[in-house]
Amino acid sequence: MKINNPAGTKAPLTLDELSLTAESIAKLQLPNGMIPWFENGHCDPWNHVETAMALDVMGRHDNARLAYEWLRTTQRTDGSWFNYFHSDGKVEETKLDSNVCAYIGTGLWHHWLCTQDLETLKHFWPMLESAMTWVLKMRRSDGTILWAREENEKPWDYALLSGCSSIRHALISAAKIAVVLGTAKPEWSETAERIDLVIRSGRNAFEPKDRWAMDWYYPVLTGALTGDAAKSRLAEQWHTFVMPDLGVRCVSDEPWVTASETAECSLAYCAIGDFDTARYLLNTTIQHRTIDGSYLTGLVYPDQVAFPANERSAYTGAAIILAADSLGEISPASRIFRYDESGNY
Numbered sequence: 035m036k037i038n039n040p041a042g043t044k045a046p047l048t049l050d051e052l053s054l055t056a057e058s059i060a061k062l063q064l065p066n067g068m069i070p071w072f073e074n075g076h077c078d079p080w081n082h083v084e085t086a087m088a089l090d091v092m093g094r095h096d097n098a099r100l101a102y103e104w105l106r107t108t109q110r111t112d113g114s115w116f117n118y119f120h121s122d123g124k125v126e127e128t129k130l131d132s133n134v135c136a137y138i139g140t141g142l143w144h145h146w147l148c149t150q151d152l153e154t155l156k157h158f159w160p161m162l163e164s165a166m167t168w169v170l171k172m173r174r175s176d177g178t179i180l181w182a183r184e185e186n187e188k189p190w191d192y193a194l195l196s197g198c199s200s201i202r203h204a205l206i207s208a209a210k211i212a213v214v215l216g217t218a219k220p221e222w223s224e225t226a227e228r229i230d231l232v233i234r235s236g237r238n239a240f241e242p243k244d245r246w247a248m249d250w251y252y253p254v255l256t257g258a259l260t261g262d263a264a265k266s267r268l269a270e271q272w273h274t275f276v277m278p279d280l281g282v283r284c285v286s287d288e289p290w291v292t293a294s295e296t297a298e299c300s301l302a303y304c305a306i307g308d309f310d311t312a313r314y315l316l317n318t319t320i321q322h323r324t325i326d327g328s329y330l331t332g333l334v335y336p337d338q339v340a341f342p343a344n345e346r347s348a349y350t351g352a353a354i355i356l357a358a359d360s361l362g363e364i365s366p367a368s369r370i371f372r373y374d375e376s377g378n379y
Contacts, residue, residue, distance in 0.1 A: 177228025
């Protein structure tokens with residue numbers, strides 16, 4: 035069975051193949067809901083949300099709800115989450131990252147779009163409100179969001195372009211949830227608008243991270259840049275980050291292709307309506323696919339050596355599913371990364 039695609043775009047993967055990838059993710063989920071990167075690996079809340087979203091795309095709503103329940107039970111009293119957890123539940127890294135904590139907004143809105151489950155949305159509302167309140171406490175005077183802080187320390191003194199781009203999307207998503215629940219939070223969408231103004235007027239406000247592919251495509255993936263500005267940004271650095279027929283380099287100065295960055299870049303091209311390029315990029319990830327539907331995190335060329343060594347990460351499979359959804363409109367949430375000229379979706 036092939037996926038229906040807009041603009042006559044041929045599907046890179048079948049639904050059966052995507053279901054196998056979802057199964058590889060679900061098999062990693064622990065009884066408490068945590069989804070580690072791989073068996074006995076660690077877990078971070080951002081990628082945990084990404085995997086829950088992928089499970090929802092493939093109809094595994096019980097798994098997704100359990101994943102969000104794990105977040106609810108591990109949330110700190112101030113609304114934040116620690117950065118990394120061991121599979122046994124112990125905290126691995128106590129850093130508090132604003133983007134990591136904000137992504138629950140995108141995840142819960144995606145869950146609502148997939149399920150229309152109002153009671154679940156109500157159940158998780160206190161968690162979402164608390165998380166967004168914490169994130170907004172990390173704002174700078176220009177409206178951008180400081181990247182992170184160590185537990186019980188002052189925030190670091192800079193913001194990240196990719197992080198703020200993702201946060202603006204999460205804030206808009208959270209604001210949409212607030213409207214559904216009749217508890218409007220205009221400050222959330224207003225904060226997103228202020229972030230957009232900074233990104234669109236120039237990026238000197240952010241710590242330079244030009245080496246990383248995420249800083250290239252994330253403003254487009256998340257709707258901070260749209261229209262001609264988005265198209266220009268993707269075109270400007272295509273040759274810097276894309277290795278022809280292999281995928282997207284994680285960093286510009288190494289021949290290290292990561293399937294998650296490639297799939298996310300595919301999502302960015304879907305966001306501007308360039309489905310042929312999105313399909314082309316997603317097709318390159320087939321070189322990372324393994325027999326059980328999981329995906330190798332990265333390959334180093336020219337020898338095609340897996341790096342990290344033989345690592346197959348749940349979040350990589352999740353990014354593949356989300357990109358396939360944007361191309362193929364598998365789920366009711368398939369347009370969550372598609373925007374109008376104002377960056378709304």
